[in-house]
Amino acid sequence: MRRVRWFGLQSKLPVDALAARLKQRAYNTEQGDGFVLEQLRPTYLVARFVERVHRVDEVLDPFGNPETFERFEYRSQQFRVSNYGPGLEFTDPARNARTLVSRLLELTDFDLVIAPVSIDPWIWASDIQSALGATGIIDRVQAKNVQIGAEALASVQIDARTDALSAFRSFVRVPDITLEKVRIRLPGKTGMFAVSASGGLEATGREHMMVIDAARSSLAQAGARS
Numbered sequence: 001m002r003r004v005r006w007f008g009l010q011s012k013l014p015v016d017a018l019a020a021r022l023k024q025r026a027y028n029t030e031q032g033d034g035f036v037l038e039q040l041r042p043t044y045l046v047a048r049f050v051e052r053v054h055r056v057d058e059v060l061d062p063f064g065n066p067e068t069f070e071r072f073e074y075r076s077q078q079f080r081v082s083n084y085g086p087g088l089e090f091t092d093p094a095r096n097a098r099t100l101v102s103r104l105l106e107l108t109d110f111d112l113v114i115a116p117v118s119i120d121p122w123i124w125a126s127d128i129q130s131a132l133g134a135t136g137i138i139d140r141v142q143a144k145n146v147q148i149g150a151e152a153l154a155s156v157q158i159d160a161r162t163d164a165l166s167a168f169r170s171f172v173r174v175p176d177i178t179l180e181k182v183r184i185r186l187p188g189k190t191g192m193f194a195v196s197a198s199g200g201l202e203a204t205g206r207e208h209m210m211v212i213d214a215a216r217s218s219l220a221q222a223g224a225r226s
Contacts, residue, residue, distance in 0.1 A: 003092050005093045006089050015081060022045075029052060036048045117219075125193075127214075140181070142179065191207050
C-alpha cells in the first residue's frame with residue numbers, strides 16, 4: 001500500500017531556487033540530517049529528508065553490571081513540491097514531520113507557509129475515477145460528528161459490497177453530512193483506493209501509481225482549500 005498526503009504550501013521561492021537551497025543543505029553524517037534531491041522539473045521537485053538518529057542503550061549483564069552500546073537509526077521522508085495544486089506532497093508520511101518542516105523553514109528563511117487542505121472526499125474520488133476512465137464500487141464511507149441526539153455525536157463507518165454511500169444515506173438520514181473518508185474498489189481486481197477530507201490518499205494494487213497521478217491532477221484542478 002502507498003500512502004500520500006497533500007498540504008497547502010505558499011512561498012515566494014520558485015521550484016528551481018528551492019532545489020538549489022536543498023542542495024546547499026544536502027545530507028551528510030556530520031550534521032546528522034539533510035536533503036537528497038531526486039528529481040527537478042520545471043514545475044516540481046522530488047526530494048528526501050534523511051535523518052540519522054543516534055541512540056545509546058544500556059543493559060545489565062547476568063552479573064548486574066551495566067553495559068552500553070550505540071545504535072544508529074536512519075529515517076527518510078520523501079516529499080514533492082509543486083508550483084501547482086496544494087503544493088506539498090508527502091509519500092508514506094511519518095507520524096511526526098516536525099524536524100523536516102523546521103529544516104524547510106530554515107532554508108527558506110521562513111518564507112514558507114504550510115497548512116492542511118480540505119476537500120470533499122466523494123467529489124475527489126469521483127474525479128479520480130473519471131481520470132482513470134474506470135468506475136469502481138464504493139465499499140466504505142466514514143463520517144464523524146454525526147448528530148444522533150440533542151447532545152450526542154457519533155462517528156459512523158459503513159461497509160458494503162455494492163454501494164456504501166447509499167447505505168450510509170439511508171442509515172443516517174441527516175442532510176448535509178460531510179464525509180470524512182471514501183474507499184473505492186476498482187473493477188477487475190486492479191486494486192482500491194481511499195481518500196480523506198484532509199487530503200490523504202491510500203492506494204493498493206498494480207494501478208496504484210496511476211491512482212496517485214490521477215489524485216494529484218484532480219487536486220490541482222479542484223483547487224483544494226488550505
